[in-house]
Amino acid sequence: MSLWLHHLIGLFYPRLCLACTRQHPPQHSLLCPSCRLQLPRTDHWQHQENAFTERFWARTPLYSGAAMFHFVKGGRVQHLLHQLKYGGKPEIGVQLGEWFGRDLRQSLFFQSVEAIVPVPLHPKKEHARGYNQSDVFAKGLSMSMGVPWYKHGLKRQQFTESQTRKSRLERFGNVEEVFVVGEAAALQSRHILLVDDVVTTGATLEACAHTLLHTLPDVRISMVTIAMAG
Ligand SMILES: [Zn+2]
Structure with a gap:
């Protein structure tokens, strides 16, 4: 044009x-x-122990953790996240990632991060949406932090139909089995930054962290999200 x-x-x-x-x-x-x-920024990245890491206490050994914003129902952050997820605007994620990455680069608790891994979306969902909202945020973080990001560092486990039926009850409350490590050679012994769009209960991030720690016991895990609810 x-x-x-x-x-x-x-x-x-x-x-x-x-x-x-x-x-x-x-x-x-x-x-x-x-x-x-x-926008309601948090100051999580300035403290190694904060409301974010508190949410994972006694569940996941975290080196550091931070959300960029507080999630306020009906607020501007919610609108922004909605545009990112359903509005076909992946560039929001990239821009927020670049912005937050500049803060994280200044933080003692995130300076040793060596690899960025997004929480994977189910492939069917990603195909329908055209992108994974956590992955575009990870891309922006990677750009401003100068740290490589591994889009397929974690993958959703594909169950066959019979497996799904048989194990649905067993898997209930145990999402851990849903993820597998995709790039073990690149990620072993690294300080890994797990990235998601929103943290609420933390169950998804916890499952991702446990998958990484079970597969690669020598990694160190930190986490960041765009927003933290509750
Ligand atoms: Zn505005």
Whole structure:
């Protein structure tokens, strides 16, 4: 598309901030300046023990953990996450990742991270959505932290139909079996940063961490998410 046509379309359909949907963000940004300042950031990355790591106490040995934002129901973070998951806007994840990665790079607790691994989406879901929202966030983190990211570091275990039926009851409450390590050689002995979009109970991240720790006992695990609910 030619530049003048692009500008012309911009006049009639101006881009709106993806968090508040009211203000116009500057060029190359998806968020307006006031959202950048006012989104409910946490300070988790400045403390090795915080509300995020507390959620995993006595469940998963974590080196460090942090959410970027507090999740407020009906708030701008929820809107942003909705756009990321269902609005076909993977660039939100990349931009948030780049932003958060700059903070993490300054943090003593994340400086030794050597590999970034997103929580995998079920392949059918990823195909329907076109991307994995945790993976695009991981990509942005990788760009600003200067740490490699492994899209297939973890994979969803594909069960055959009979396995699914037979083991549904056994697997209930034990999502652990759903994941397998995809790139063991690249990840062994590393400090791995597990990445997800939202942490609520922490069950999914916990299952991913346990899969990594069972398969590669010499790894160290940290976690980050875009938001933390509750
Ligand atoms: Zn805004």
